[in-house]
Amino acid sequence: MRAVTVKQPGGAEQLQVVDYEIPTPKAGELLIKVKAAAINRTDILNRQSPLGYMNNPILGIEVSGIVEEAGAGAKIAIGTPVMGLVNGGGYAEYVVMSEENAMVIPENLSFEEAAAIPEVFLTAYQTLFWHGRLEKGEKVLIHAGGSGVGTAAIQLAKEMASAKVLTTAGSDEKLAFCQELGADICINYKKQNFEEEVLQSTDQQGVELILDFVGASYWERNLKSVKVDGRWVLIGILGGKVVENVNLMDLLLKRVQITGTLLTPRSDAYKAKLTAEFASKALTLFENEKIRPVVDHVYSLTDIQKAHERMESNQNIGKIIIKI
Amino acid sequence: MRAVTVKQPGGAEQLQVVDYEIPTPKAGELLIKVKAAAINRTDILNRQSPLGYMNNPILGIEVSGIVEEAGAGAKIAIGTPVMGLVNGGGYAEYVVMSEENAMVIPENLSFEEAAAIPEVFLTAYQTLFWHGRLEKGEKVLIHAGGSGVGTAAIQLAKEMASAKVLTTAGSDEKLAFCQELGADICINYKKQNFEEEVLQSTDQQGVELILDFVGASYWERNLKSVKVDGRWVLIGILGGKVVENVNLMDLLLKRVQITGTLLTPRSDAYKAKLTAEFASKALTLFENEKIRPVVDHVYSLTDIQKAHERMESNQNIGKIIIKI
Numbered sequence: 001m002r003a004v005t006v007k008q009p010g011g012a013e014q015l016q017v018v019d020y021e022i023p024t025p026k027a028g029e030l031l032i033k034v035k036a037a038a039i040n041r042t043d044i045l046n047r048q049s050p051l052g053y054m055n056n057p058i059l060g061i062e063v064s065g066i067v068e069e070a071g072a073g074a075k076i077a078i079g080t081p082v083m084g085l086v087n088g089g090g091y092a093e094y095v096v097m098s099e100e101n102a103m104v105i106p107e108n109l110s111f112e113e114a115a116a117i118p119e120v121f122l123t124a125y126q127t128l129f130w131h132g133r134l135e136k137g138e139k140v141l142i143h144a145g146g147s148g149v150g151t152a153a154i155q156l157a158k159e160m161a162s163a164k165v166l167t168t169a170g171s172d173e174k175l176a177f178c179q180e181l182g183a184d185i186c187i188n189y190k191k192q193n194f195e196e197e198v199l200q201s202t203d204q205q206g207v208e209l210i211l212d213f214v215g216a217s218y219w220e221r222n223l224k225s226v227k228v229d230g231r232w233v234l235i236g237i238l239g240g241k242v243v244e245n246v247n248l249m250d251l252l253l254k255r256v257q258i259t260g261t262l263l264t265p266r267s268d269a270y271k272a273k274l275t276a277e278f279a280s281k282a283l284t285l286f287e288n289e290k291i292r293p294v295v296d297h298v299y300s301l302t303d304i305q306k307a308h309e310r311m312e313s314n315q316n317i318g319k320i321i322i323k324i
Numbered sequence: 325m326r327a328v329t330v331k332q333p334g335g336a337e338q339l340q341v342v343d344y345e346i347p348t349p350k351a352g353e354l355l356i357k358v359k360a361a362a363i364n365r366t367d368i369l370n371r372q373s374p375l376g377y378m379n380n381p382i383l384g385i386e387v388s389g390i391v392e393e394a395g396a397g398a399k400i401a402i403g404t405p406v407m408g409l410v411n412g413g414g415y416a417e418y419v420v421m422s423e424e425n426a427m428v429i430p431e432n433l434s435f436e437e438a439a440a441i442p443e444v445f446l447t448a449y450q451t452l453f454w455h456g457r458l459e460k461g462e463k464v465l466i467h468a469g470g471s472g473v474g475t476a477a478i479q480l481a482k483e484m485a486s487a488k489v490l491t492t493a494g495s496d497e498k499l500a501f502c503q504e505l506g507a508d509i510c511i512n513y514k515k516q517n518f519e520e521e522v523l524q525s526t527d528q529q530g531v532e533l534i535l536d537f538v539g540a541s542y543w544e545r546n547l548k549s550v551k552v553d554g555r556w557v558l559i560g561i562l563g564g565k566v567v568e569n570v571n572l573m574d575l576l577l578k579r580v581q582i583t584g585t586l587l588t589p590r591s592d593a594y595k596a597k598l599t600a601e602f603a604s605k606a607l608t609l610f611e612n613e614k615i616r617p618v619v620d621h622v623y624s625l626t627d628i629q630k631a632h633e634r635m636e637s638n639q640n641i642g643k644i645i646i647k648i
Contacts, residue, residue, distance in 0.1 A: 131581075215572045216572060234572060234575060234576060235576075236576075237572050237573060237576065241571055241572045241573040242569055242570070242571050242572070243569070243570045243572060244568060244569055245566050245567070245568055246566070246567045246570045247565055247566050248539045248540060248558060248561050248565045248566070248567060248584070249561060249565040250584075251558060251582070251584030252558060252559075252560075252561065252584040252585070252586055253584075253586070253589075254584065255583075255584055255585050255586065256583075256584055257455075257581060257582070257583040257584075258575070258581070258582045258583075259579075259580075259581040259582075260572070260574075260575030260576040260577075260578065260579055260580055260581075261576070261579050262576055262577070262579060265577075
């Protein structure tokens with residue numbers, strides 16, 4: 001089968017399409033004939049790292065496709081269209097997936113749309129509801145509103161919690177799109193001081209929850225934006241990782257809760273539980289078109305280098321997909 | 325009545341016993357004839373601050389005593405012995421207390437012992453179970469094991485969660501006492517690197533929960549001591565408030581949750597809810613002598629300056645009490 005591996009740790013030019021052996025599903029696993037895979041920032045980190053990911057030389061952590069073969073104990077019918085997380089190996093014509101990670105694709109979605117769902121919607125669900133404990137009618141600040149997780153989080157926060165959504169992005173085009181997805185307050189961080197806009201839109205109280213992909217460069221301003229007793233979930237460090245001079249008294253007085261989280265390195269059991277809960281609550285929302293996957297651009301497998309370059313230059317709104 | 329106020333913001337020498345008017349209970353409040361009050365670090369901060377506390381010129385946030393008079397709507401019988409939090413005014417012969425903050429004193433406890441309960445046991449309960457979500461059999465690192473909250477937390481963690489308790493203190497005498505209270509691993513932070521001891525005692529995994537009164541000076545070592553997916557509750561900054569260079573990547577990779585919290589500034593409704601839950605679960609443990617208040621030293625009201633000095637020099641094991 002054709003698959004994408006990395007020549008040497010480095011830039012997008014190191015990605016290569018090679019011939020590879022089709023994997024064999026073990027007990028509880030499915031062999032998926034891949035129709036589409038999505039690009040994630042973790043793929044870029046794995047491309048750059050000499051460690052790779054989970055000892056799998058093939059990149060890619062989420063796909064959509066058709067069940068081709070089922071390992072011992074798997075109950076799903078051959079031929080079922082599914083989407084889900086995989087432990088590497090997604091940029092390929094075939095991949096194995098734990099049956100517990102497989103979600104049946106709603107009929108109204110294409111394979112390209114389905115591949116745009118698992119990682120970002122599961123991450124958004126996990127951060128908003130498991131870590132962030134978002135309650136009905138609360139206010140949430142979602143940074144990087146135009147990103148994959150951002151576009152998913154805006155929709156889930158509106159649809160599942162009737163939250164007031166405040167979001168930041170770096171272009172008016174991205175913000176117009178966020179507004180279309182339901183965001184209430186759209187802030188251009190290049191033109192506005194987001195913390196001032198947040199305070200002004202919340203009677204100077206701040207928001208109950210922040211989803212923070214940015215990290216160090218937003219630290220002080222997030223602290224100003226979060227309400228007393230608020231929650232702040234850290235899920236990325238696009239704006240740097242080292243904060244100089246953190247004043248713990250601020251955390252005490254605001255009684256703020258900061259949670260760092262990542263989805264990809266978590267256990268199969270965790271992902272299975274998250275997938276099951278998300279599927280039971282959210283799949284009908286896709287069927288009823290209350291929420292939707294956001295596809296930025298679809299590339300062919302041979303254009304994998306272009307796909308990575310597009311993500312690295314932050315041009316995308318939503319997900320970058322590889323059609324296979 | 326006699327009461328303790330502050331001449332000018334400053335040291336213990338600024339404390340003075342003065343004549344003051346007996347307060348009047350409003351609806352839902354009780355007038356308590358105070359038998360004993362306890363010293364808290366927040367009293368020292370209020371003594372030093374030009375702001376005082378809650379506009380109450382009389383220091384003191386917890387007492388034991390006898391219900392002398394009940395405001396409109398209060399249901400408790402006159403003459404009932406109670407203990408509980410008050411919004412300032414505790415260092416006095418009479419104080420008003422919200423009825424919702426009043427816990428009936430178990431019969432086997434003296435007033436001096438009862439005054440040693442509310443603040444530290446409620447804080448320990450709140451941090452261990454509400455913020456720390458301590459589960460049966462988990463491992464918890466409790467810093468300042470000889471402090472008021474430390475001695476309460478050790479007992480509650482053992483008795484209510486069968487936790488493995490690791491604790492730190494600065495003298496062998498304090499550690500021997502912690503062991504007597506049930507602590508499993510007792511670490512002298514002046515002689516040992518606590519993070520090494522913690523890792524060695526937990527198969528190099530770290531603890532699920534840290535109760536941190538120390539703050540900045542322990543930051544890196546707490547980060548090493550906490551397990552992946554662990555919780556870290558910050559409730560004091562005895563070791564400084566500013567951490568230089570916080571690496572957010574560490575928080576992401578460890579998926580740690582840091583919660584800052586304080587009890588005293590919280591709303592009456594919050595304190596009432598906490599008091600009710602604690603009373604329903606813990607009062608029988610005092611009655612059955614499964615747990616006990618820890619009284620370090622009892623002073624008379626006129627020795628209030630000595631009482632503050634003792635706390636400021638960290639000599640105490642458990643609570644410093646004023647008998648009135």
